[in-house]
Every structure is written in C-alpha cells, then in structure tokens.
Amino acid sequence: MKALHNFLEKNVKPTFEEGGKFEKLWPVYDGFETFLFVPGKTASSGAHIRDGIDLKRTMNTVIMALIPALLFGMWNVGYQHYIALGMDATFMQEFLFGAIKVLPMVVVSYGVGLGVEFLFCVVKGHQINEGYLVTGMLIPLIMPVDLPLWMLGLSAAFAVVIGKEVFGGTGMNIFNPALIARAFAFFAYPAYMSGDSVWINTSVSEGQSVVDGFSGATILGELATTGSTSYSAMQAFIGTIPGSVGETSVIMILIGAGLLIFTGIGSWRIMLSALAGGAAMGLIFNAVAPYAITEVQQQFMAVPFWEQLIVGGFAFGIVFMATDPVTGARTNTGKWIYGFLIGFLAIMIRVFNPAYPEGVMLAILFMNTMAPLVDHYVLQANIKRRQKRTLKTAEG
Amino acid sequence: MSDVKKIKRGVDIKLVGEADKEFAPDKSVKTIAIKPVDFNGVRFKPVVKEGDEVKAGTPLLYHKDSEQVKFCSTVSGEVAQVVRGAKRRLLEIRVIADENIDYEDFGAADPNTLDREDIVEKMTASGCWPFLKQRPYNVVADPEKTPKAIFISGFDSAPLAPDMSLLMEGLEKEFQAGINALKKLTDGKIHLGLSARETPSPVLANAEGVTITKYDGPHPAGVVGVQIAQVDPINRGETVWTVNPEHVAIIGRLFLEGKFDARIRVAVTGSEVKDRKYHNTIIGAPVANFVKGNMTEGKNRIISGNVLTGTKLDDEGYLSIYERQITVIPEGDEPELFGWLLPKTDKFSISRTLPSWIQRKFGDKKYELDTNTHGERRAFVVSGEYEQVFPFDIYPVQLLKAVITQDIERMENLGIYEVVEEDMALCEVVCTSKMPVQSILREGLDMMRKELG
Structure with a gap:
C-alpha cells in the first residue's frame, strides 16, 4: 500500500x-x-473527529443496494428472450444471454457519463464528484433492453450536462439525472422507449423464431389497452415479467430498499409515504372505477390498489429515484409530503394517461420541481412558530 | 422536584481514554498565558509590556468597546512575552509565575448586600467578567446589558468529559457565593442543568437560588445551548448569559476572599495519554504540565478541550480559559487504501454503513478515533443527517445555507440567535460532505453581530 x-x-x-x-x-x-486512497487529510478546524462516512461510501452503498435488481434484471432479460422464442434454456444460459445484453449498457452508461463528467471537471478545474457512480448504474436499469447503445450513451451525456453540470454538479442539480436520461430517451426516441416490442429482446438467429401469439407488452401496456393483464400478481412481485431491465422484480427492489433503510442512506419516510400515496390513489380509483367512461378504463381503475404498487417502475422509482437526497425534499416533514405526492401522482398519471404508462418517472420529475416549494412551506411554518414565540414573550 | 427534560436527538461518541477518578500530584505552574483568541467579539488593548510585574488579578488587556472589562493575569510574576501573529494579531500574553502567588486585593464582600453596580464593578475589574458569555453570538458578556436569564450547565456530556462532581468537590461555599452574585445580574432566573442519568455533583444539586432542570439524553444534552432551547429559548432582541460551574466558584472566591483566584481542575484524557488523571492547576497553565512525557509515541494531536469543540495546541501551548479538559488523540494524516470502501470497525459512524455499529449497538464499543476527515469536502448532498444529532427546533442545513449565501434576514428567521458553535459540533462530526459547520456558523454569527450589533 x-x-x-x-x-x-x-x-x-x-x-x-x-x-x-x-x-x-x-x-x-x-x-x-x-x-x-482516502487522503490523509486531518480536521483543521472545528470538531477533531469525523464520521467514517463520506460521499464515496454513501454512493457505494446505493450501488450495492442496486446489485440484486441488476443481477435479476440480467437473468430476466434472458428468461424473457427464451420464452418469446419458445425455447428451453438453463438458468445459466438465460443469465449469460442477459448479461451479454445488459453489461454493455452498464459500460456505455458509465463510460459516456464519467467521460463527460471528467471533461467538465477538467474544463472547470474542479474535483470530480461521486454522484455519477449511482446515476451510471441507474440509467441502464431503467431503460428497455433493446434500446440502441448509442441512444443510451446520448441520454447519459444529456443527463450529465443538462441534468447536472449546468447547475454546478452533484448537490446542485434540480432533477434526478438518471430520470433526465430516461425522459430524454423517452421523448426523443419514443419508438424505442414505449410500445410492445422493446421490452423483450427477440433477436433470432437462424432456425429460431418468435412464438405465435407473442405480444411483448408490459403489464401496464396491457392494462392501458385492454384493461386486463396476462400476468399474475405473483409474477409481477417476483419479477418474471417484461419491463425495463431493473424494474421488474419487487422482491429484489425490496432487498435494496432494506439495505438503504437499514444503513440510513435512503429515506424510509419517502419510501413509506410514496407507498401510502400510491395506495391512496389506487383506492380512490377502485372506488370510482364504475364511473369511468370507457370499459378499458373501468377495468384499469378496478385493478386492486396493491397490484398497482407492484407493477411497472413504481417500486424501483420510489426506492431508488424518489429518495435521491439532492433532488428530493430535504426536511423530514417535507419528505412525507413529497413522497406521498409522488406515489399519488404516479398512479394517477399511469391510469389517466395511457400514453405515459410510466407515471412514476413523470411524477418524480414533477415532484423534483416541487420539492423546494414543499420545503419552503415547511420552513415557513418553522419561521412563523419562532415569530409567534417572540411576540408572545414580548407581550407577556 | 426538578423538571426532567428528555433529549432524544444526539449521540454519545464513546472514546478510549477516560480519566481515572483521582488526582495527579500537584505540579507547579511556571508560566501562564492569556489567549485573546479564546474570546469572541472582543477588540483587545494590552495594558502591560514585557518586563512588567503583575499580580494575580492585574489587568493584562482590556476590552476596547467596553473598557471596564479587564482580562487579568491568573498568577503573579513578570510579563515575559506579548506574542503577536500575522497582521500583528495578538495571540498570547505570557507571564512567568512567582513561586507563591500574590493577589490583588479587591476586597471581600457579601454579594447579597451589594447592588448590581458594585458586583459588575468587582467582576469586571478583577478579571472574572469574561467568564460570562453572552448569547446570541457567543461573545463575552456586555456589562451594560441585563440578560433575561443566566444558564449554567452542571454536567458535561461531551466525549471523555470530566466528572463535574470531581471538578466541584469541596467548593460548596464558593459556588453558592458565585450564584448569589450572579443573581444580582439578571432580573430573571439562574437556570442550572443537571444530568438525569448520573448522580449530579452534590455541590450543584444543593445550591440555593437556582432553578434546577434535569436532562435525560445523549450528548449534546449537557451543552448549555440545548438546555436554553428546552427551558427558555432565545428570541430576537433577547440576551442570555451562560457560565461554567467551575467559573462560578472562581467568582464566588472573589467575593469571599477578595481575590482573583483562578485555580481550576482539569481532566487529562484521550487514547494517547499514558497517565490519565485529574489535575489541580490554574487557568492558562502550559499544556506541557499535563502531557509532557505523558503521551505515546507517534504523531498526536493535543486538544485544549474536548474532541468536538476544543482547540488544537502544539506542545508549547497553553490551556484555553473556558476549558476543563485536555484530550490527546492520534493524528490521522496517513492515506488509506480504499478507505471509503472497506468495512472497517475502527471508525465511528451514525449511519450503519460501517460494521462498527454492531459493536456500538450491542457492545460497549469504545473508539480510538484519529483526526482524519475520512473523505473530502463536497456540496451538501445527504439530507436528514444533522437532524439526528441536533435537538433544536431549527433546520440546521437551511440555516448554514443562509449563512453561506449571507442572507441576514433568513439567518434571523431560521433561528441563528439560538445557537452557537458548540451546539452544532455534532453536525460537523456526522457530516458526509465534511462541511466545516462550526466555522460557517461562526462566520454567520460575526456577520449578524456586525450588521445588527
């Protein structure tokens, strides 16, 4: 050493x-x-001892929390592929197929993102921040597996520049950079980011073909168009369903959530209140389902509220994206409100607007915008309380 | 019955190196130094020059903005050196001590029979006045002002803090006389905070004329600012004074014996001290008295005070006036391979990202922490961290941001009057982004004081 x-x-x-x-x-x-090497820098002013945690360790903990979802995602990509082709495959074959598809996405995401980040730091002459370590892992996990790599790279570059560096780097950004990448891809290349054909890799080699009646639609896609789904709740919970690479398995996401909450890195307040918000909206939909205009909508709204919470990117979003401390609410009270509204809006958007089945992405981006406002009112309450106390003592 | 207040937020950082509950043999103090840097908000004017003969209680410096406030020698002897730093900033005035201390006579008097003016006069002339600190701003108290209350914290909850019972043992009369004097300085109450977890010092618990409140909780429960926030928070336009119990006893001696007798007791603590004991000494004593030949080999940091708020000294340094403790811990200036990744057990963290939390939670893990920052400074990223160790109805990060953006009105709105550096010391410890919390806050306090006076 x-x-x-x-x-x-x-x-x-x-x-x-x-x-x-x-x-x-x-x-x-x-x-x-x-x-x-962690530098041998010692405390020169103030407290002489410091907590063993730093931003690198914090970010690393989040990456560890993402690993279960990543590994499961790799396997699921292979699993879905072989189902679509109607072929039998061993676990290893499925995993390897997925790994070959997913690892390049991870490499491109990190390569491009860190490259741009380094470039910025060199130009501006400031230190390199750790923020992208998590963003770089999140981006491939929230993209469909068939997204061309150059689009992924472009999205990553866009996320770093517009999502982060223009604001001054990690800690200053307004929007979650990974979601900026996804939103960019979603609006720039809608054909590659939505619809029924992007979620499962159906590339065939000679002698192979896609099975008859294969649809490839996600649960939300099915629900939005037909009002019902061909997947069971159990499948959605385990994650053997089509979807973005890392978002499908609620179990794996829960493991990650457990680690984040346990270590104190992720805010349990946001996760819990988002869950409550989603459940609340789901219950409202359940109650008003009979009054919806079209039959499809009636059926979509009638989906039990708890099933809404385990399908699509909801779980992934509230665990890994909504809890970003920089772009979320920073006060504890604010976190309750912020999380609740994310859950609430995510379910609302996905049901009301079938063109955007991924309501959670838009809900989080919207609440990123609103987070400072939420905090503002929380602070105002604190300020008012203090002013009242001053007045009271001045009078009494 | 005294009231018990529960303090929920905070953390006790248990370190190796508590002092044994016994006194080391007395060592004579050969020199002392009074350090202007210990006092906030004072513009100093020295009144002695090198070679002058002084007694204990002879002014060395006075306060330019409040000339009656004197800063006095704690021993008799000869002024050896007036040490100045960059831009002629006054750093220390050193006095070589006589073998036996001669005291200036300020005349003994029963504070109960004196009026406020006489008490102020006696205290300011004798060098006892600077023991009184004023909030907001954490500065030496202004004798022109009448505080709404005076707060004394009767226990110390900081890491390796000395036991107040030992520091105050046998000082009943002095402490009571000091309280009697302080009572005349305020129209309000004298609040004394005691620990609900340990047996409080009987000297303090039996004092008369004070309002006792007990506090149950982890550090910073013993920090006087936390106690003020619990009992009677400072509002805009109000002033509160604070003073340490051991200094109340010195004030008491002034009235009982008519002299500035600045003998105190300090605990010598820390993992790098060989013989950890309590010492009888005098304010301003050289740190060498306690640590010379008494430290382990290797690079060490000598701290006047505790590890959270103390000041760094070199081995020629002198004990700071407000401190009751000396701590020596290892310097941590060695780079560490993959230090941010490895699951080390020898680091402290309030998060559970390090395995040491298991020992902390289920064992009685004591840490041997060094001064490494374990990471580099970053922008604020993590949220909700300071709040875990900051028992005030204040949003700490938002307050610091107001300071950084120099927004006076916002600082005021967010409660800057209620806090001083030591209240936020734990925030600095736990900060992931390694923000210099205490110096940022000090900047804010100085800014407020300059703008609003």
Whole structure:
C-alpha cells in the first residue's frame, strides 16, 4: 500500500501538479488517487473527529443496494428472450444471454457519463464528484433492453450536462439525472422507449423464431389497452415479467430498499409515504372505477390498489429515484409530503394517461420541481412558530 | 422536584481514554498565558509590556468597546512575552509565575448586600467578567446589558468529559457565593442543568437560588445551548448569559476572599495519554504540565478541550480559559487504501454503513478515533443527517445555507440567535460532505453581530 502510494507521490503526481506535463488533467488524476486512497487529510478546524462516512461510501452503498435488481434484471432479460422464442434454456444460459445484453449498457452508461463528467471537471478545474457512480448504474436499469447503445450513451451525456453540470454538479442539480436520461430517451426516441416490442429482446438467429401469439407488452401496456393483464400478481412481485431491465422484480427492489433503510442512506419516510400515496390513489380509483367512461378504463381503475404498487417502475422509482437526497425534499416533514405526492401522482398519471404508462418517472420529475416549494412551506411554518414565540414573550 | 427534560436527538461518541477518578500530584505552574483568541467579539488593548510585574488579578488587556472589562493575569510574576501573529494579531500574553502567588486585593464582600453596580464593578475589574458569555453570538458578556436569564450547565456530556462532581468537590461555599452574585445580574432566573442519568455533583444539586432542570439524553444534552432551547429559548432582541460551574466558584472566591483566584481542575484524557488523571492547576497553565512525557509515541494531536469543540495546541501551548479538559488523540494524516470502501470497525459512524455499529449497538464499543476527515469536502448532498444529532427546533442545513449565501434576514428567521458553535459540533462530526459547520456558523454569527450589533 505504502509503496504504491509513494510511487504515485513521487513519479506520477508531479506530472499532474502545477507546472507538470499534464497539469490540466489534475482533476482526473485527483479523481483516481482519491478513489484508491482516502487522503490523509486531518480536521483543521472545528470538531477533531469525523464520521467514517463520506460521499464515496454513501454512493457505494446505493450501488450495492442496486446489485440484486441488476443481477435479476440480467437473468430476466434472458428468461424473457427464451420464452418469446419458445425455447428451453438453463438458468445459466438465460443469465449469460442477459448479461451479454445488459453489461454493455452498464459500460456505455458509465463510460459516456464519467467521460463527460471528467471533461467538465477538467474544463472547470474542479474535483470530480461521486454522484455519477449511482446515476451510471441507474440509467441502464431503467431503460428497455433493446434500446440502441448509442441512444443510451446520448441520454447519459444529456443527463450529465443538462441534468447536472449546468447547475454546478452533484448537490446542485434540480432533477434526478438518471430520470433526465430516461425522459430524454423517452421523448426523443419514443419508438424505442414505449410500445410492445422493446421490452423483450427477440433477436433470432437462424432456425429460431418468435412464438405465435407473442405480444411483448408490459403489464401496464396491457392494462392501458385492454384493461386486463396476462400476468399474475405473483409474477409481477417476483419479477418474471417484461419491463425495463431493473424494474421488474419487487422482491429484489425490496432487498435494496432494506439495505438503504437499514444503513440510513435512503429515506424510509419517502419510501413509506410514496407507498401510502400510491395506495391512496389506487383506492380512490377502485372506488370510482364504475364511473369511468370507457370499459378499458373501468377495468384499469378496478385493478386492486396493491397490484398497482407492484407493477411497472413504481417500486424501483420510489426506492431508488424518489429518495435521491439532492433532488428530493430535504426536511423530514417535507419528505412525507413529497413522497406521498409522488406515489399519488404516479398512479394517477399511469391510469389517466395511457400514453405515459410510466407515471412514476413523470411524477418524480414533477415532484423534483416541487420539492423546494414543499420545503419552503415547511420552513415557513418553522419561521412563523419562532415569530409567534417572540411576540408572545414580548407581550407577556 | 426538578423538571426532567428528555433529549432524544444526539449521540454519545464513546472514546478510549477516560480519566481515572483521582488526582495527579500537584505540579507547579511556571508560566501562564492569556489567549485573546479564546474570546469572541472582543477588540483587545494590552495594558502591560514585557518586563512588567503583575499580580494575580492585574489587568493584562482590556476590552476596547467596553473598557471596564479587564482580562487579568491568573498568577503573579513578570510579563515575559506579548506574542503577536500575522497582521500583528495578538495571540498570547505570557507571564512567568512567582513561586507563591500574590493577589490583588479587591476586597471581600457579601454579594447579597451589594447592588448590581458594585458586583459588575468587582467582576469586571478583577478579571472574572469574561467568564460570562453572552448569547446570541457567543461573545463575552456586555456589562451594560441585563440578560433575561443566566444558564449554567452542571454536567458535561461531551466525549471523555470530566466528572463535574470531581471538578466541584469541596467548593460548596464558593459556588453558592458565585450564584448569589450572579443573581444580582439578571432580573430573571439562574437556570442550572443537571444530568438525569448520573448522580449530579452534590455541590450543584444543593445550591440555593437556582432553578434546577434535569436532562435525560445523549450528548449534546449537557451543552448549555440545548438546555436554553428546552427551558427558555432565545428570541430576537433577547440576551442570555451562560457560565461554567467551575467559573462560578472562581467568582464566588472573589467575593469571599477578595481575590482573583483562578485555580481550576482539569481532566487529562484521550487514547494517547499514558497517565490519565485529574489535575489541580490554574487557568492558562502550559499544556506541557499535563502531557509532557505523558503521551505515546507517534504523531498526536493535543486538544485544549474536548474532541468536538476544543482547540488544537502544539506542545508549547497553553490551556484555553473556558476549558476543563485536555484530550490527546492520534493524528490521522496517513492515506488509506480504499478507505471509503472497506468495512472497517475502527471508525465511528451514525449511519450503519460501517460494521462498527454492531459493536456500538450491542457492545460497549469504545473508539480510538484519529483526526482524519475520512473523505473530502463536497456540496451538501445527504439530507436528514444533522437532524439526528441536533435537538433544536431549527433546520440546521437551511440555516448554514443562509449563512453561506449571507442572507441576514433568513439567518434571523431560521433561528441563528439560538445557537452557537458548540451546539452544532455534532453536525460537523456526522457530516458526509465534511462541511466545516462550526466555522460557517461562526462566520454567520460575526456577520449578524456586525450588521445588527
């Protein structure tokens, strides 16, 4: 360890420092060095001891929480593929097929995103932030498997530049960058982001063909067009259904949620209140279902509220996207309101507007916009309380 | 019966290196230093020069904006050095101590028979006045003002904090005399906070003329600011004074014996101290008295005070006036390979991202923490973190952001009057983004004071 550090200090570092050959690339070097070594920096003012956590560890915890969903997603891609082709395959075959499809997405997402991030840091001369470590993992998980890689890369670049860097980097952004990537792809390439043909890879080699009657639609797609679905609630819960790579398995997402809540990294307040919000909207729909105009809508609204919560990207969204501390509400009271409205709006959008079956993405982006307002009113309440107290003592 | 207030938010960081509950043999104090940097909000004017003879209670400095407030020598002897730093900033005035201390005579008097003016006069002239700190802003109290109350925290909940019973043992008369004097300074109450978890110091618990409130909870329950917020929060336009119990005893001695007798007791603590004991000493004593030859090998940090709010000293440094503790912990200036990734057990965290929480939760894990920041400074990212250790009805991150954006009105609205640096020290410890919370807050307090006076 020590030898490696000494080698870096002596032979590598000087070329990146002021006056060195690669002076301009200092942020890149610094990024790598601090990735390898936590600096020996000591507290110089204020408290002399500090918590062992830093942003790298925080982000790393979120990535660990995403791993179950990622692995399941890889397998499910293969599983769905072989079902569509009507072929028998072993678990390993399914997993490998999926891995071959999904890993390039992860690589492209990280490669492009970090590349753009490094570029920005070099141009602006500031340190590289850890934020993209999570974003880079989220992006492939919320995209359909058949999305061309160049579109994925473009979305990642868009997310970093417009979603984050224009605001000043991690901690300053208004919208969740991963959702910005998805929204970008969704509106720029709707044919690749929605419909029935993108969720399952149906590439065939010689002698293979897609089975008769294959639809490839997601549960939400089916519900929006026919009012019923061919998948059981159990399948939706386990995740053996078509959908974006990482969003299908509620079980795996719950494992991730457990880790986030347990470590204290993810806000249980937001997750719980979003669940409550979704359930509330679901119940309202259940109650008013008979009054809907079309029969399809009547059936869609009549879907039991708890089933609404386990289909589509709802679970993934509220666990991994809504809990982004930068773009969400920052006050504890605000988090309850913020989460509830996300759940509420997500279910509302998906049912009312079948053109946007992924209501949770729009709901979170909308609430990202509203989060500062929510916090503003929470703070105002605090300020009023303080002013009242001042008045009371002034009078009494 | 005293009221018990429950403090829910906060955390006790248990460190290795508590002091044994016994006193080390007395060591004579050869020099002392009074450090202007210990006092906030004071513009100093030195009144002595090198070579002057002084007694204990002879003014070394005075307060330019409030000339009656004097900062006095705690021993008799010869002024050795007036140490100045960059831009001629006054850093220390050192006095070489005589073998036996000669005291200035300020005349003994029963505070009950004196009026407020006489008490202020006695305290300001003798060097006892700067023990009184004023909130908002955490500055030396202004004798022109009458505070709505005076608060004394009768226990210390900081890591490795000394036991107040030992610090105050045998000082019944002095403490009571001090309280009697303080009573004349305010129209309101004298609040004394005691711990509901430990047996409080009998000297404090039996004091008369004070309103006792007990506090049950983790640190910062013993921080006086937390107690003020629980009992009688500071509103706009109000002032509150705070003072430490050991200083009340010094004030008491002034009235009982007519002299500025600044003897105190300190605990020498921390994982890197070999012989951890309590010491009888004098305010301003050199830190070498306690740690020279008494530390383990290697790079250490000597702190005057506790690990949360104390100031860093070199081994030539002097004990700060408001401190009752010296802590020595290892410096952590070594880089650590994959330090952000490995599940280490030797780091403290309020999150459960490190396995040490298991030992903390289910065992009685004591940490040997060093001064490494364990990461670099970042923008605010994580939310809800400070709130776990900040028992005030204040939004801490939003308040700091108001300071950073220099928004005076917002700082005021969000409650800056109610807090000082030590109240937010734990926020600084737990911060993922490694924000210098205490210095940001200090900036805000200075800004407010400059704008609003």
